[in-house]
Amino acid sequence: MKYLRYGPPGEERPGLLDGDGFIRDLGGVFADLAGDCLDPSRLSDLTTGDIALLPRVEGDVRLGSCVVGTRHFIGIGLNYADHAAETGMPIPSEPIVFNKAPSCIGGPNDPIPVPPGAFKVDWEVELALVIGRRAWQVSEAQALDYLAGYCICNDVSERAWQLEGTGQWLKGKSAPGFGPLGPWLVTPDEIPDPLSLGLTLEVNGETMQSGSTATMIFGPAYLVSYLSRFMALEPGDVITTGTPPGVGMARGRFLKPGDQVRAAVAGLGEQANAVV
CATH class of the missing domain: 3.90.850.10 (Fumarylacetoacetase-like, C-terminal domain)
Incomplete structure (x- = not known):
């Protein structure tokens, strides 16, 4: 799975890239790609669901860093x-x-x-x-x-x-x-x-x-x-x-x-x- 964050600086939302190259919004699933949401077991849970049901992000959007909350x-x-x-x-x-x-x-x-x-x-x-x-x-x-x-x-x-x-x-x-x-x-x-x-x-x-x-x-x-x-x-x-x-x-x-x-x-x- 390819996870990402999109939106203006400081306002990014979590998302993923589907098999057709479209961004799907994950704001209803994760608060952000940070902390406990990055646990491999949580990330793998999404692979069992129907990604096509996630909202598709339309138009060109800025991509932010693919992780947030980095301390080291x-x-x-x-x-x-x-x-x-x-x-x-x-x-x-x-x-x-x-x-x-x-x-x-x-x-x-x-x-x-x-x-x-x-x-x-x-x-x-x-x-x-x-x-x-x-x-x-x-x-x-x-x-x-x-x-x-x-x-x-x-x-x-x-x-x-x-x-x-x-x-x-x-x-x-x-x-x-x-x-x-x-x-x-x-x-x-x-x-x-x-x-x-x-x-x-x-x-x-x-x-x-x-x-x-x-x-x-x-x-x-x-x-x-x-x-x-x-x-x-x-x-x-x-x-x-x-x-x-x-x-x-x-x-x-x-x-x-x-x-x-x-x-x-x-x-x-x-x-x-x-x-x-």
């Missing part, structure tokens, strides 16, 4: 062997963990603003995991049972703020609009092997990134289990799992107002963002 937005650095190689960094022996401020989350097609003083804004197409139930001290074998689903994240980064000066990743990862999520939250039954997904990112129609989750160093199940050793993951928390090679920092090229960014992950749809 956790990133994993250098998690693709080929990306580590392009940076000249050694392959990590354990996950490199950082935070993005949840206030950076935006819709999949919202503009990406260049903040005042920023001059090295970079792109990173990633597979993101959305937690569906509280995960604390879970085993790798059970970890994927705690997922509500998967979505696309563009882990937008300001590299000077991230790596220069005191080099704090949180500063470079957290500006408003630096975390587009969606378009959909795709339930795990539709993604039987999250380690075989193609990822691509284009800037102004030119392919910058083209890779596969097969080159991940630490897979989704390991990451959920690993993080749950140190913190309790709550429904709505997001783990964005790293990026393949081709980032702007490696190319000596960064985003500027007027650029158009398109990010896609197989089975999860695509994002299209204007840089402003």
Whole structure:
């Protein structure tokens, strides 16, 4: 199932994408795609009903982030062997963990603003995991049972703020609009092997990134289990799992107002963002 949120910023309603590509409203079923509504058992209940009975949303609508109420937005650095190689960094022996401020989350097609003083804004197409139930001290074998689903994240980064000066990743990862999520939250039954997904990112129609989750160093199940050793993951928390090679920092090229960014992950749809 592909879940989504639609409507103006701050007024989004929950919905799903039916088999014909139409949005169906879920406002009469869920308050929002947050908290207990993200429990995998609740999401799976809808698959037994008649989706055609849900109200169809007519016309063009804005898509918001596919989850709300995120308290922990956790990133994993250098998690693709080929990306580590392009940076000249050694392959990590354990996950490199950082935070993005949840206030950076935006819709999949919202503009990406260049903040005042920023001059090295970079792109990173990633597979993101959305937690569906509280995960604390879970085993790798059970970890994927705690997922509500998967979505696309563009882990937008300001590299000077991230790596220069005191080099704090949180500063470079957290500006408003630096975390587009969606378009959909795709339930795990539709993604039987999250380690075989193609990822691509284009800037102004030119392919910058083209890779596969097969080159991940630490897979989704390991990451959920690993993080749950140190913190309790709550429904709505997001783990964005790293990026393949081709980032702007490696190319000596960064985003500027007027650029158009398109990010896609197989089975999860695509994002299209204007840089402003």
